Amino acid sequence: MKRKTLTFVTRYAPYGSNKARLTVDAALAAAVFEQKINFLFIDDGVFQLVQNQNAEMIASKTIGKAIETLELYGIENVLVDGSSLEKRLLTPADFSVPVKVLEAEQLQKLTEDSDVVINL
C-alpha cells in the first residue's frame, strides 16, 4: 500500500460539541499507520489551541492537552488558517503549541496535495 497524505480539518470550538475531540482522537489513531498527516485548524477550531484551558471546571477533558500530544505522536504539520486567526484577533502567541499559519493559496495547495481530507 502506497503512503498516503491524510489531512484532518477541525472547525469547531473545543467543548460545545464532541466534534473537536473526535477529530483529535482520529488524528492520533491515524499516527500509528505511518502516513503523512496534516492537522488543520479553521474557523472556531482555532479556539482549541488557546493556552491555559482548564476543562476540569466543566468536568471535561482539556482538549489543549490532547493537542499537545499530536507532536509526540509524530504529527508535526500543525496548521492554522490565517484568516480565521485575524477574525478572532488571535496570534500564535496565544497558543499552547507551535503552529504554521497558512495563507489562502497555501490552503488550496494543501487540499490539492492530500489524498484524503477528513472533516468530521
Added chain:
Amino acid sequence: MKRKTLTFVTRYAPYGSNKARLTVDAALAAAVFEQKINFLFIDDGVFQLVQNQNAEMIASKTIGKAIETLELYGIENVLVDGSSLEKRLLTPADFSVPVKVLEAEQLQKLTEDSDVVINL
C-alpha cells in the same frame, strides 16, 4: 391557575435536525391547556412554512402538514419575523398557511407580553 401567554420560537430549517419538529409538537401539546399561545418563526425557521414540501422523498414526515394543524388546534397567532423573510426573499405568498408578519417593535412587544418563551 391564571391563564398564561406562551410563546414558542422556532429558528431551524425543517429537516436538518429534529428541532423544528420538536417545537411544533410542543405547541400542539400546549394547545390542550387552553392558554394564550403564540407561534413565532424566525431565521431559518421560516423555511418550515414553504409550501409544496414533500418529505416522503427523504422518508420523513412533512413538517408543513403539522404546521397546517396549528390552527385546527386553536393556535391562531402564527407569526413571522419580517427581516428573516426579507433576507431569504420570501413572502407570505410562498407559504402554505396564513401568517402575520411582525416588524422589530412588534417582536419586542410580543416577548415582553409573554409569560413564558419556549425556544428549544
Added chain:
Amino acid sequence: MSALHTISGSPSTGLLDSCLMLVGPGDGILFIQDGVYYGCPPNHLTVISPDNALFALREDLIARGVLSKLLKQVSPVGYGRFVELTVSYDKVISWS
C-alpha cells in the same frame, strides 16, 4: 416583563443577532458554554444598548482559557449568580 437571554453558541452561529430581535429595554444577556466567546475580542457587543446588562459564566470562560480576555462591559458570574439572575428577571429565553 423583563427577560434574561442565555446565549450558548459562539459568534459564528449568529445567535446574538437572533436574540437581539427579541431583546427589550432592561433585558439581560448571559453568555454560557461556547457563547462566552462573544465576550472576547473582537468586540461583538457594540450593537447592544448600554441599557442591557451583560454577563458570562465564569466556569465556561476558565475552561476555554479566555477569562483574562473578557471585555470590561461583561461581568463574569458563577452558577450561584446565574440562579439569582433567572429570578431577578421575569423570564428566561434560551438561545442555542
Added chain:
Amino acid sequence: MSALHTISGSPSTGLLDSCLMLVGPGDGILFIQDGVYYGCPPNHLTVISPDNALFALREDLIARGVLSKLLKQVSPVGYGRFVELTVSYDKVISWS
C-alpha cells in the same frame, strides 16, 4: 488532485465561506440536506468561480419544496449521479 465538496448546512451556517477556503480550480460543490437552500434566492453563489461546477441533491430540494426555486447555475442531481460525482473527482470533502 480535484475534490468534490459536499455542503449540508443552510447559508446561516456560513459553511460555504469555510468550504471556499479549501476549494481549488476545477473542484465541484454539491449541496445536500439543508445545504440546498444555498441553491435558492438570494444568490449566495456569486463568490464562486465559474470554474467550479455546482450541484444540489434533487430529493432534498423536493422535500423542502424548493426545487422550482433552484438557481440556473446549479444542476439538480439524484443519488445515482451523486455516486458518479464522488468517483469523477479524486476525493470528497464534507462540510457539515
Added chain:
Amino acid sequence: MTAYQFARAAVSQGHEIYRVFFYGDGVLNANSLSISPQDEKNLPQAWHNFLANNEIDSVACVSSALVRGILSSQESKRHKMADMSLCASTQIAGLGQLVDAALQSDRLVSFG
C-alpha cells in the same frame, strides 16, 4: 453539565425544582446503559443521584427517547424489545409534561 450545575446551585439556594425535562440529546442522561469516558464525570449517574436525593420529578421526552433507544419497561413491552435502559428515577412522557412544567413553575430555564 451546565444544566446539572445550574440545578444544583438552584437547590442549594433553597429553590424548589418542579421538574427536570430531558429532551433531544439530553435524554441520554436518562440512559442507564450510557458510560462516560474514564476521566470525565459520569453525568447520567450524577443526575440520577441528584434527582433521587432531592426527590425531584424527572421526565424524558418520549419521541427523543425512543429514537435513541431509551425505553421504559412499559414501552419495551409494547414494542416487544427484550432490554430496558431507562434510569429508575426518570419517567418517559410527552411534551405535555414540558408545557405543564412551564405553566406550574415561576421560571422555565432550558439548555439547548
Added chain:
Amino acid sequence: MTAYQFARAAVSQGHEIYRVFFYGDGVLNANSLSISPQDEKNLPQAWHNFLANNEIDSVACVSSALVRGILSSQESKRHKMADMSLCASTQIAGLGQLVDAALQSDRLVSFG
C-alpha cells in the same frame, strides 16, 4: 438517511463498500433498541438489512457508542451492565477503523 441512500446507490452501481463507520449520532443506527416514529422509515432496521444482505463490514465508533448507551456484549461485561443493545451486524471499535478504511478505499465519503 442521506448516507443510507448514497450507500444503496453505490452498491446498485456495482461499487464495493469497504466499510460503514458510524460516529456521533450516527451510532444510533446501530442501536437495536431504537424505535422510529410510526410513520417514518425505521432507519436502523434498514441499515441492518442493507449491511447484512450485502455482507458489508460495519463499525460503530466506541467513544460515540458508549456515551449513547450502545454496548456490545463484550463491553457490557467489562462495564458490568446487564443489557445489550448493539445490532448483531455491527462491531464496536476505535477510530483506527475509520483511518484504515480511509487508507484502504479509493474514496472516503462522510456525512456529518
